[in-house]
Amino acid sequence: MKTLKIEELSKNFGTTEVLRKINLEIDEGNFLVLLGPSGCGKSTLLNIIAGLETINEGNVFIDDYNVSKVEPKDRNIAMVFQSYALYPSMNVKENMVFGLKQAKTSKEKIEEQLEKVSTFLQVDKLLERKPSQLSGGQRQRVAIGRALVREPRIFLFDEPLSNLDAKLRVEMRREIKKLHQQLKTTVVYVTHDQTEAMSLGTKIAIMNHGVIQQNDTPENIYNKPSNTFVADFIGSPSMNLIKGKLIENSNNISFIADGSTLEVPINNYDFIEKLDLNNKEIYFGIRPEHIYFKKLNEEDFDINLRADLSEYIGHEQIVTLDYSNQEILAKFPSTIKIELEKELKLYFDLKHTSLFDLKTKERL
Amino acid sequence: MQDNYQSSSYKELEQKSKYTNIFLRWFLYFVLILFASYFIFPLYVMVVTSLKTMEEIRQGTLLTWPSSLNFDSWLVAWGGRGYGAGDTFLRPYFWNSIKMVVPAVFFSTFIGAMTGYVLTKWRFRGDQWVFLFLLFGCFIPFQAILLPMARTLGTLGISNSVVGLVLVHTVYGIPFTTLFFRNYYISVPTELVKAARIDGAGFFKIFFKILLPISAPIIVVTVIWQFTQIWNDFLFGSTFSFGEAAPIQVALNNMVLSSTSVKEYNVDMASAIIAGIPTLIVYVLAGKYFIRGLTSGAVKG
Numbered sequence: 001m002k003t004l005k006i007e008e009l010s011k012n013f014g015t016t017e018v019l020r021k022i023n024l025e026i027d028e029g030n031f032l033v034l035l036g037p038s039g040c041g042k043s044t045l046l047n048i049i050a051g052l053e054t055i056n057e058g059n060v061f062i063d064d065y066n067v068s069k070v071e072p073k074d075r076n077i078a079m080v081f082q083s084y085a086l087y088p089s090m091n092v093k094e095n096m097v098f099g100l101k102q103a104k105t106s107k108e109k110i111e112e113q114l115e116k117v118s119t120f121l122q123v124d125k126l127l128e129r130k131p132s133q134l135s136g137g138q139r140q141r142v143a144i145g146r147a148l149v150r151e152p153r154i155f156l157f158d159e160p161l162s163n164l165d166a167k168l169r170v171e172m173r174r175e176i177k178k179l180h181q182q183l184k185t186t187v188v189y190v191t192h193d194q195t196e197a198m199s200l201g202t203k204i205a206i207m208n209h210g211v212i213q214q215n216d217t218p219e220n221i222y223n224k225p226s227n228t229f230v231a232d233f234i235g236s237p238s239m240n241l242i243k244g245k246l247i248e249n250s251n252n253i254s255f256i257a258d259g260s261t262l263e264v265p266i267n268n269y270d271f272i273e274k275l276d277l278n279n280k281e282i283y284f285g286i287r288p289e290h291i292y293f294k295k296l297n298e299e300d301f302d303i304n305l306r307a308d309l310s311e312y313i314g315h316e317q318i319v320t321l322d323y324s325n326q327e328i329l330a331k332f333p334s335t336i337k338i339e340l341e342k343e344l345k346l347y348f349d350l351k352h353t354s355l356f357d358l359k360t361k362e363r364l
Numbered sequence: 365m366q367d368n369y370q371s372s373s374y375k376e377l378e379q380k381s382k383y384t385n386i387f388l389r390w391f392l393y394f395v396l397i398l399f400a401s402y403f404i405f406p407l408y409v410m411v412v413t414s415l416k417t418m419e420e421i422r423q424g425t426l427l428t429w430p431s432s433l434n435f436d437s438w439l440v441a442w443g444g445r446g447y448g449a450g451d452t453f454l455r456p457y458f459w460n461s462i463k464m465v466v467p468a469v470f471f472s473t474f475i476g477a478m479t480g481y482v483l484t485k486w487r488f489r490g491d492q493w494v495f496l497f498l499l500f501g502c503f504i505p506f507q508a509i510l511l512p513m514a515r516t517l518g519t520l521g522i523s524n525s526v527v528g529l530v531l532v533h534t535v536y537g538i539p540f541t542t543l544f545f546r547n548y549y550i551s552v553p554t555e556l557v558k559a560a561r562i563d564g565a566g567f568f569k570i571f572f573k574i575l576l577p578i579s580a581p582i583i584v585v586t587v588i589w590q591f592t593q594i595w596n597d598f599l600f601g602s603t604f605s606f607g608e609a610a611p612i613q614v615a616l617n618n619m620v621l622s623s624t625s626v627k628e629y630n631v632d633m634a635s636a637i638i639a640g641i642p643t644l645i646v647y648v649l650a651g652k653y654f655i656r657g658l659t660s661g662a663v664k665g
Binding site: 047050051052072073077078079081082083085087088089098099102103146158 | 577
């Protein structure tokens with residue numbers, strides 16, 4: 001049984017296609033993050049799961065029960081919003097029990113739930129306050145509390161941290177993570193922040209233009225991006241994509257960048273499909289943090305590149321390098337002194353490379 | 365040497381700008397007082413004249429003070445002289461106006477709040493057209509709809525009645541009240557409605573429990589606006605009612621114009637003030653909310 005299952009779901013607003021044939025499954029207790037740039041349809045997908053938006057095609061199942069035409073209140077879900085959406089005229093207590101009252105829950109049960117949740121979230125001292133008298137973090141906690149008292153099957157979070165300042169955001173992120181660890185509930189979480197996605201999710205679904213690009217664990221998303229969009233979207237600065245082609249002879253495969261003669265051996269690369277690779281035009285992907293100043297592994301490939309620019313950002317520096325007229329970035333500790341306009345001897349970590357088809361942009 | 369020269373010239377400049385500032389300040393006060401008296405002057409004349417006897421009015425000028433505080437003309441304006449035919453006085457028409465204004469303000473405000481709520485929080489296909497047509501209602505000259513409205517009231521059998529006037533004012537108030545509430549509710553986060561839907565609240569519950577409790581500022585604005593409009597209306601009142609069903613503004617006009625013998629300026633002035641007092645009271649009581657409501661934007665949680 002899947003806690004949440006989405007089947008061939010499509011949605012359009014008028015002639016604009018927002019979601020295209022989405023398929024998604026979540027197991028009990030998982031934390032799924034929907035990640036993507038603004039306008040990719042991630043919030044619409046969340047609203048559809050909540051029942052706040054209608055569906056054009058496809059179905060949504062919660063616990064194997066088709067809820068596509070079920071009212072939001074009957075879906076056994078709870079949602080936390082970006083603006084918290086606390087009812088301004090009600091105090092914290094009224095806010096938290098509003099849903100239970102609508103559901104005609106017994107008074108004893110309401111009191112019990114309120115007591116339990118408010119102590120758990122440490123808002124039990126604030127019950128009489130109005131939302132306007134709370135700080136950002138407290139509002140956030142009350143909003144989560146309002147979701148918790150209903151004991152839903154699935155929690156939906158719609159960019160809950162983006163209204164907070166940077167410091168509080170990191171704190172609340174940790175609290176949400178802790179919350180999930182303690183309660184082990186199923187969560188769907190929407191964000192455009194990759195750090196948030198990486199640190200919170202047990203699964204991340206990266207979306208673009210209404211299509212899921214990759215749905216995988218954070219580790220796989222980072223190490224084995226399934227196409228150039230994912231490779232480019234995750235990581236800061238994002239992955240270097242060097243244009244070039246593959247050369248295959250007598251079981252040796254290597255990469256030659258456009259305008260270069262240097263052969264980079266990639267014999268140990270884990271191809272999805274080892275077909276017809278000779279002369280294939282590709283992107284050679286390597287993350288800035290996988291270009292080293294010192295040799296770390298035996299297989300690291302040494303290469304001489306000219307440094308053009310260095311950006312100091314405190315604990316590290318981002319160096320712009322020239323690889324036969326293609327600009328690539330590398331990340332070094334800021335303690336290393338880089339001489340500009342000079343060739344540097346650097347090392348590519350070949351265990352952490354990704355290859356993409358130049359035409360389809362898909363991983364090879 | 366140079367330092368000396370500079371500091372003395374700074375002092376001069378400072379002195380100069382001080383004089384300029386003083387002059388500008390006094391000039392500002394002068395202009396403000398001028399404009400204020402320009403506006404207060406008619407009111408002054410009205411109050412002063414209403415307190416004089418006819419004898420005093422004939423002998424003195426517009427601006428002279430009354431010899432004593434004499435409220436006789438106020439009593440005549442309100443309750444008449446006590447003899448039968450031809451004696452028009454304001455009291456019954458004042459109550460007509462109250463009976464017209466209170467329900468008309470209530471219904472137009474309530475319906476406006478509802479429409480504003482639907483147009484912002486329950487968007488439907490073509491809702492912007494509905495809003496556009498409603499806006500037309502704000503710009504249509506009311507003279508243009510007098511005839512069709514008269515027919516409508518006739519067909520409904522409520523012409524020349526307070527009920528008819530309530531209907532007319534409610535209908536023509538809705539464009540304005542809708543505009544007010546729509547512009548207010550559009551700044552209320554729609555996420556509030558979504559959260560309430562997930563909590564299991566329906567259309568009316570969300571309106572009454574979530575939105576209305578935070579609508580006080582805009583309700584005050586709308587009530588003041590509608591009250592002033594309807595109370596001061598002469599066109600609809602004079603067209604759709606006559607005789608005993610007339611509202612106060614129509615009665616005031618009849619009173620002032622139909623004096624058979626001598627023009628009694630003091631009674632006329634007292635009547636005009638009485639007809640204006642309720643709007644004045646509403647402004648004094650709720651004026652500060654009016655400004656606040658007009659300028660305030662979102663009610664963020």
